[in-house]
Amino acid sequence: MPHEPDISQKEKLEITQSAETNSSQLESRDVQLIIRITNGDLRAFDALYRSYFPRLVRFLDRYTRRTALIEEIINDTMFVVWEKADAYNQTSKVSTWIFAIAYRKAMKTIKRTDDPQEADFDLVQAGIEMEPDSQLSQRQLQQCVSHALDAISVEQRTVVNLAYYHGMDYQEIATTMDCPVNTVKTRMFHARKRLQNLLAKVMESL
DSSP states (O other), X not given: OOOOOOOOHHHHHHHHHHHHHHHHHHHHHHHHHHHHHHTTOHHHHHHHHHHHHHHHHHHHTTTOOOHHHHHXXXXXXXXXXXXXXXXXXXXXXXXXXXXXHHHHHHHHHHHHHXXXXXXXXXXXXHTOOOOTTOOOOHHHHHHHHHHHHHHSOHHHHHHHIIIIIXXXXXXXXXXXXXXXXHHHHHHHHHHHHHHHHHHHHHXXXX
């Protein structure tokens, strides 16, 4: 099998710059859509809704598996975006602002519906079907990680979710969750420790 050429520092820099440019362009587009929404532009709202719907589904799926509830939270979130677009002051990214609204709506809705936010890991572990050779496949590993995330506290799960699945930095997460950056760091530390312990249990059982 031929050896793949190493990526040079110049190429790595170009890839990073390209990603940053794309991110900047997306943010600029979102800001323009918010400005248009402030002026009552329904087409702009539709474009923003379509852009954020799949991202919010992935985010909210960590709190509830009920599709109808996820759609309810997204609709409530985007209604606030429509009603309060003029409140966006560009001190954070548009995505951070929208995710912060979604997070608050999710916490209120889940409390109201008594939807379980944490799972019993022993029951979760028992429900994981292992292959006959007792080796973890990629699908099983993803399943284990997903179930382990379900078993940690909702605050810790949110920090991990936003950091690893949505690419937010600590400051953006702090803004989303309306808490100090040091609190985010503490939650991340405890989440990593808990996830390590939970995943270790699964590995030991093989």
